[in-house]
Amino acid sequence: MKTSMLAIMFVSSLFxxxxxxxxxxxxxxxxxGAWNIESQNGQKRQYTGTLLMEDGYMFYTEYDxxxxxxxxxxxxxxxxxxxxxxxxxEFNTWQPDSVGDEVEVTVSFKxxxxxxxxxxxxxxxxxxxxxxxxGTGDLAGAWRITDRMRNGTMQAxxxxxxxxxxxxxxxxxxxAAFNPETKQxxxxxxxxxxxxDGKYTEHIEFFSRNAERVGASLSFDYKVxxxxxxxxxxxxxxxxIREIWTRQNQ
Numbered sequence: 409m410k411t412s413m414l415a416i417m418f419v420s421s422l423f424x425x426x427x428x429x430x431x432x433x434x435x436x437x438x439x440x441g442a443w444n445i446e447s448q449n450g451q452k453r454q455y456t457g458t459l460l461m462e463d464g465y466m467f468y469t470e471y472d473x474x475x476x477x478x479x480x481x482x483x484x485x486x487x488x489x490x491x492x493x494x495x496x497x498e499f500n501t502w503q504p505d506s507v508g509d510e511v512e513v514t515v516s517f518k519x520x521x522x523x524x525x526x527x528x529x530x531x532x533x534x535x536x537x538x539x540x541x542x543g544t545g546d547l548a549g550a551w552r553i554t555d556r557m558r559n560g561t562m563q564a565x566x567x568x569x570x571x572x573x574x575x576x577x578x579x580x581x582x583x584a585a586f587n588p589e590t591k592q593x594x595x596x597x598x599x600x601x602x603x604x605d606g607k608y609t610e611h612i613e614f615f616s617r618n619a620e621r622v623g624a625s626l627s628f629d630y631k632v633x634x635x636x637x638x639x640x641x642x643x644x645x646x647x648x649i650r651e652i653w654t655r656q657n658q
Contacts, residue, residue, distance in 0.1 A: 439488055441543030442580040446536040455479045460575045460582055462543055463550035464657035467575055467582050471614035476622040478614050481596050491515050499586035499593045507591040541578030546603055550575045551637055555652035
């Protein structure tokens with residue numbers, strides 16, 4: 409399905425826009441966590457739109473759980489201080505040529521809502537977000553896979569330009585595989601997550617490469633040692649897996 413002009417304009421408004429309203433004090437914790445779109449220009453959007461921000465990474469994705477449709481995703485690294493968000497796009501399924509663009513965004517809040525105002529091609533856009541969670545929890549953060557078990561032995565993975573990042577907030581998760589140098593996007597998936605008694609369970613709500621995975625739940629054992637996350641269990645195909653993920657930008 410082709411991206412609608414509204415979706416393209418929304419992506420531009422999110423990452424090139426100005427956030428309205430003001431808060432007298434703003435810091436990193438203001439923006440960290442998961443956010444959902446409530447409305448745009450007073451109208452509900454066709455797809456669910458979820459924005460995750462942790463450890464200097466941001467992912468935004470649109471999808472529809474009922475139809476298992478993945479509409480698109482983009483993300484990259486950011487810095488945020490005193491209401492100013494600076495970030496570099498590292499992948500964008502809507503506009504791949506935007507990879508590498510550096511953007512400065514002014515951010516402000518009203519309670520647990522963010523309001524985005526922007527004029528693009530003569531059209532004024534106002535997008536309202538509501539906070540899903542504040543990005544705290546045992547595994548909250550942005551993690552890059554660094555080690556994987558092969559033939560029963562843990563092996564370090566080559567850390568080149570291509571990377572797989574998994575972001576976890578208090579209740580949401582998303583992974584994305586991409587190469588900012590070549591602008592290649594390999595895939596993404598995400599949804600809600602629960603953590604209890606050393607068990608990490610993903611409930612998949614979107615998957616760019618295989619819509620049939622939507623609705624599935626996968627449970628793994630996990631433990632955290634400093635900036636390392638040890639993740640083990642069985643894949644969706646039943647094969648044993650063990651991975652080490654390393655926290656980013658700490």
